[in-house]
Amino acid sequence: MANETENAWEAKYQTGDTPWEMAGECDRLAGLVQAGLIRPCHALELGCGSGAVAVHMAQLGFQVTALDIAPTAIEQARRLAANSGLEVNFVCADVTQWPGEGEPFDFVYDRGCYHVIRRDSGAGYLATLVRVTRPGSQVLLLAGNAAEPSGIRGGPPGVTEDEIRTDFAPWFDIVTLEPFHLQGRQGQQGPLFWSCRMVRVCR
Numbered sequence: 001m002a003n004e005t006e007n008a009w010e011a012k013y014q015t016g017d018t019p020w021e022m023a024g025e026c027d028r029l030a031g032l033v034q035a036g037l038i039r040p041c042h043a044l045e046l047g048c049g050s051g052a053v054a055v056h057m058a059q060l061g062f063q064v065t066a067l068d069i070a071p072t073a074i075e076q077a078r079r080l081a082a083n084s085g086l087e088v089n090f091v092c093a094d095v096t097q098w099p100g101e102g103e104p105f106d107f108v109y110d111r112g113c114y115h116v117i118r119r120d121s122g123a124g125y126l127a128t129l130v131r132v133t134r135p136g137s138q139v140l141l142l143a144g145n146a147a148e149p150s151g152i153r154g155g156p157p158g159v160t161e162d163e164i165r166t167d168f169a170p171w172f173d174i175v176t177l178e179p180f181h182l183q184g185r186q187g188q189q190g191p192l193f194w195s196c197r198m199v200r201v202c203r
């Protein structure tokens with residue numbers, strides 16, 4: 001299963017079939033950082049793709065580890081960081097089986113990884129998220145919104161509010177859960193998403 005998943009995502013990066021990269025990456029995160037709700041800290045990005053957000057976070061002063069299953073995505077991400085003169089710890093691994101790297105992370109960012117994994121390996125994803133955080137750690141999850149059927153704009157898999165609440169409730173308090181549209185790079189409206197900010201609790 002892990003190999004099939006890796007091969008499928010690797011093929012997308014090798015052929016440039018990565019339509020999600022058309023969306024502007026970091027508006028939600030940048031807004032929360034500007035508002036002081038998320039502060040630069042020891043951070044992890046799950047499903048980082050070719051690294052634009054990880055590098056942006058490093059620019060903002062975060063100490064970043066960023067993980068993706070596709071080797072080509074990680075190669076592209078390492079090149080981007082090197083060209084930007086910034087240090088990011090890029091890891092090529094399957095999030096559902098990743099043991100972590102010792103010290104828990106204070107902040108985890110995920111745009112588009114949970115929503116592609118949850119149907120087949122949701123339990124593995126959650127187990128990793130719990131393993132690599134501690135009470136007080138924050139998570140910003142950006143996931144496709146089921147209110148917009150997949151396919152309308154070649155959009156992402158959608159999840160419902162109930163699914164998010166049920167998946168994360170055992171371990172996380174949801175601080176905000178709100179729908180928003182991704183912005184395309186040229187400012188056009190992208191697919192409908194959820195923005196979910198959570199805090200790890202001690203359960």
Ligand SMILES: C[S@@+](CC[C@H](N)C(=O)[O-])C[C@H]1O[C@@H](n2cnc3c(N)ncnc32)[C@H](O)[C@@H]1O
Nearest residue numbers: 009020047048049068069070094095111112113
């Ligand atoms: C829809 S893309 C989003 C990429 C990036 N976060 C963005 O918003 O541009 C999903 C990403 O998750 C990665 N991915 C899928 N399954 C994964 C897994 N099991 N472990 C780690 N990464 C995975 C894919 O390689 C891909 O880069």
